[in-house]
Amino acid sequence: MLKDITLGQYFPGNSVLHKLDPRMKIFLIIIYIVTIFAANNPLSFVLVLASAFVLMLISKIPAKLILRGLKAVFFIMAFTAVINIFWTSGEHLLLDLGIVKIYMEGITYAVFMIVRVISLIIGTSVLLTYTTSPIALTDGLERVLAPLKVLHIPVHEFSMMMTIALRFIPTLIEETDKIISAQKARGADFNSGNLMQRAKALIPVMVPLFVSAFHRADELAIAMECRCYRGGEGRTRMTQLHYQSQDIVMLIVMLSFMAVVIALNFIF
Amino acid sequence: MEEAKHAASIALENVTYRYSIGTPFEKAALQNISLQFEGGIITGLMGHTGSGKSTIAQLLNGLLQPTEGKVTIDGKDIWEDPKKISQIRFRVGLVFQYPEYQLFEETVLRDIAYGPGNMGLPQEEIQRRVADAAKFTGITPDMLEKSPFELSGGQKRRVAIAGVMAMDPEILVLDEPAAGLDPRGRKEILGGIRAYQREKKNTIIIISHSMEDMAIYADKLMVLDHGHVSRYGTAHDIFCHAEDLKRVGLSRPQITKFIMELQKAGIPVESGIYTVDDAYHEVLRVFGEKERG
Numbered sequence: 242m243l244k245d246i247t248l249g250q251y252f253p254g255n256s257v258l259h260k261l262d263p264r265m266k267i268f269l270i271i272i273y274i275v276t277i278f279a280a281n282n283p284l285s286f287v288l289v290l291a292s293a294f295v296l297m298l299i300s301k302i303p304a305k306l307i308l309r310g311l312k313a314v315f316f317i318m319a320f321t322a323v324i325n326i327f328w329t330s331g332e333h334l335l336l337d338l339g340i341v342k343i344y345m346e347g348i349t350y351a352v353f354m355i356v357r358v359i360s361l362i363i364g365t366s367v368l369l370t371y372t373t374s375p376i377a378l379t380d381g382l383e384r385v386l387a388p389l390k391v392l393h394i395p396v397h398e399f400s401m402m403m404t405i406a407l408r409f410i411p412t413l414i415e416e417t418d419k420i421i422s423a424q425k426a427r428g429a430d431f432n433s434g435n436l437m438q439r440a441k442a443l444i445p446v447m448v449p450l451f452v453s454a455f456h457r458a459d460e461l462a463i464a465m466e467c468r469c470y471r472g473g474e475g476r477t478r479m480t481q482l483h484y485q486s487q488d489i490v491m492l493i494v495m496l497s498f499m500a501v502v503i504a505l506n507f508i509f
Numbered sequence: 510m511e512e513a514k515h516a517a518s519i520a521l522e523n524v525t526y527r528y529s530i531g532t533p534f535e536k537a538a539l540q541n542i543s544l545q546f547e548g549g550i551i552t553g554l555m556g557h558t559g560s561g562k563s564t565i566a567q568l569l570n571g572l573l574q575p576t577e578g579k580v581t582i583d584g585k586d587i588w589e590d591p592k593k594i595s596q597i598r599f600r601v602g603l604v605f606q607y608p609e610y611q612l613f614e615e616t617v618l619r620d621i622a623y624g625p626g627n628m629g630l631p632q633e634e635i636q637r638r639v640a641d642a643a644k645f646t647g648i649t650p651d652m653l654e655k656s657p658f659e660l661s662g663g664q665k666r667r668v669a670i671a672g673v674m675a676m677d678p679e680i681l682v683l684d685e686p687a688a689g690l691d692p693r694g695r696k697e698i699l700g701g702i703r704a705y706q707r708e709k710k711n712t713i714i715i716i717s718h719s720m721e722d723m724a725i726y727a728d729k730l731m732v733l734d735h736g737h738v739s740r741y742g743t744a745h746d747i748f749c750h751a752e753d754l755k756r757v758g759l760s761r762p763q764i765t766k767f768i769m770e771l772q773k774a775g776i777p778v779e780s781g782i783y784t785v786d787d788a789y790h791e792v793l794r795v796f797g798e799k800e801r802g
């Protein structure tokens with residue numbers, strides 16, 4: 242069912258990664274992504290992939306959960322891999338099928354691409370989405386982006402919008418599930434017929450879903466109004482963030498890792 | 510005598526149901542439960558919050574598939590051919606808890622007709638059923654032409670119930686149909702369901718935790734406790750066991766408690782009173798006698 246989509250869902254726990262400062266996690270993610278894209282030789286890719294699994298172990302998030310998240314993007318990965326294999330040309334011809342030629346380089350690219358995507362998904366989900374509560378995440382984001390306020394960018398409002406959106410994702414998923422069940426009980430059939438018929442079958446789900454979403458938005462706005470919400474100006478916070486020694490240690494580890502991967506580029 | 514049409518009975522046989530299997534949130538909502546709902550009567554299914562009532566409701570019409578065990582209608586496993594499960598949903602109607610949110614059509618009439626329409630019935634038959642269902646749920650002809658979104662909460666509830674009633678299922682399951690309504694709304698909806706059952710002579714299961722309501726509207730009561738049936742019988746059978754009820758988090762109707770207080774105070778009223786009407790007659794009887802005596 243819809244509920245089984247776990248990509249990007251907070252998973253409570255008390256690992257080191259859970260305890261890191263959300264601002265630091267955002268910096269770590271950026272460094273990690275740069276590292277993944279800096280890798281360009283087999284040894285670096287092995288390291289990158291290994292680091293993703295190490296992060297996964299540290300987080301204590303069940304591997305099953307993360308692998309399920311990977312399954313969701315399996316088709317995209319397979320698709321890019323196929324494109325890479327068939328459309329990359331190089332010097333080492335492996336197979337000549339007439340119209341298409343498969344080169345060693347194509348296969349290497351495909352493998353690298355897959356490793357990149359896998360590490361990216363595992364890394365970001367383990368560092369950020371699985372181990373950071375949505376509230377902490379937007380809070381961290383707001384503070385990391387705070388300097389942009391100078392340019393009159395409404396950072397607080399954006400982060401509040403994001404918090405609300407994240408907050409309502411599970412609610413909306415649950416609601417969609419409920420409405421689908423209710424319409425199935427009334428004999429709705431979502432799995433047969435041509436494209437047109439299937440699209441039409443969704444009307445009984447979409448209409449109630451939109452109606453209730455607007456309703457909810459309205460109620461939330463009123464509730465916020467009642468609690469005198471006036472935007473970010475002069476707003477104080479219940480939790481103050483302070484960098485701890487673990488944050489610094491993680492930063493050093495991550496920077497060293499990036500340095501190693503980049504250094505490997507020069508060696509190979 | 511009117512020829513009694515066969516009414517289907519539905520049963521769970523050693524059913525276990527777990528939610529979110531394979532995730533850290535895995536949870537057994539039902540553990541090896543067996544129960545049977547008799548055909549041709551209204552059964553009140555009662556239990557405290559979280560006792561698995563809604564899960565049972567969805568198992569009965571095949572929206573959930575048992576993790577272990579079988580759901581059977583007249584002894585036949587409904588999952589025998591999983592491809593035909595939508596046929597089961599036409600035989601077992603389910604009205605969800607707070608069903609108001611499922612309305613979507615432009616008019617009430619069309620919304621009630623959605624279910625029968627999915628069954629592929631001819632137009633006249635659909636119209637006949639809609640009119641029938643509207644009658645039992647107290648939906649007036651002018652309401653039929655309105656948009657469901659302009660109705661009050663209680664009216665929406667009726668439309669949602671009518672939408673399933675119009676499918677004329679052999680077995681109708683209603684999950685807390687009267688939850689959150691005022692006393693008059695409760696009476697009208699539950700009374701309508703009873704009138705419908707008396708006419709169709711089909712099998713109805715009403716989930717509720719109101720002892721008061723079920724004492725009046727259900728023929729038999731089934732009490733769930735920690736995933737098994739702790740009591741099954743008429744209101745009289747059930748309410749004799751006060752300690753039992755307390756343990757499963759339910760209580761006797763207030764009027765029954767009141768009558769028992771009267772007994773304690775030495776007034777010779779009969780026990781076994783579950784409705785205000787009965788209490789009224791009983792009190793009149795006793796005090797009338799006293800005056801005479």
Ligand SMILES: Nc1ncnc2c1ncn2[C@@H]1O[C@H](COP(=O)(O)OP(=O)(O)O)[C@@H](O)[C@H]1O
Pocket residue numbers: 528529536537538556557558559560561562563564565
């Ligand atoms: N969609 C779900 N996912 C996970 N657990 C659920 C879900 N629905 C119900 N449960 C759990 O199953 C148990 C039974 O729930 P339910 O059938 O709704 O009980 P009732 O209707 O009697 O209140 C509860 O403990 C509840 O937490």
Ligand SMILES: [Mg+2]
Pocket residue numbers: 562563606684
């Ligand atoms: Mg329930």
